[in-house]
Amino acid sequence: MDWTRHKHDWPHAVHSRFVHSKPHHWHVQEMGDGPLMLLLHGAGGATQSFRHLMPLLAAQYRVIAIDLPGQGFTRLGAQNRCGLVPMxxxxxxxxAQEGWHPRTILGHSAGGAIALELIDHLPAPAPRIIGLNAALAGFSGLAGVLFPLMAKGLALMPGVAAFFTAQNANPKSVQRLIAGTGSTLPPEDQRHYRALVGDRGHVNATLQMMAQWDLDPLLKRLPDSGAQGLLITAAKDRAVPPATSARVAERVPGLDHQALPDLGHLAHEEAPERIAQIILDA
Incomplete structure (x- = not known):
């Protein structure tokens, strides 16, 4: 995405900066003081996903949010670096380059899986993990074979990103996409999602992420990973079944599970004060 085009109306743009760390050119937002909390958005999102939550957490933490490779304003440096382990x-x-030592990592959706994967890649002590509607389910049976192949085919097909942006960048389409997650957002918040789905580079990176995604190795080693933290689920989530996190918490001794009786996949955008309090209590 073009920063010069959006910097005047992007949430918390005053806290944005850009960092080159091979192979990507990262968009970073930072605010607050205290122990470091790293925020990771889900597939197809960006730092704007935390626009309401971030200032609430910054009251007690030094909070850093990044755009994933190729998504939002992070410029993708290598097409083959969009999978779980490479990211x-x-x-x-x-x-390591910036001297960040996260005490806590908050990951939404696919960001929750990346947070858990990071345990194996960051120096000790391992950060505490907070997963919000974390995408922690692999595909079984025939779907496990067909879905990755379909995603790879779409990612490699010329013009798919352009077709997707043309079909989905209008207000009604974005409203349907958000409603499909089980969440309800006001028009002002939906506007930022329109900017994301209307950008070919962002859509391409999201497709590449889908094509390269492989959760199985992480899921197999999670019970012995030493992961500590909390998995939060929302009952109206239509994107990731809440039972997914409940099953993982049963298998991993250090992970607790907290179920919310309402809210959807974008719970932290619907009820930021409530989610912030749960995170700070944890």
């Missing part, structure tokens, strides 16, 4: 490696390299 975790590149984020760990960024942390």
């Amino acid at each position: 975790a490696q590149d984020i760990a390299a960024l942390c």
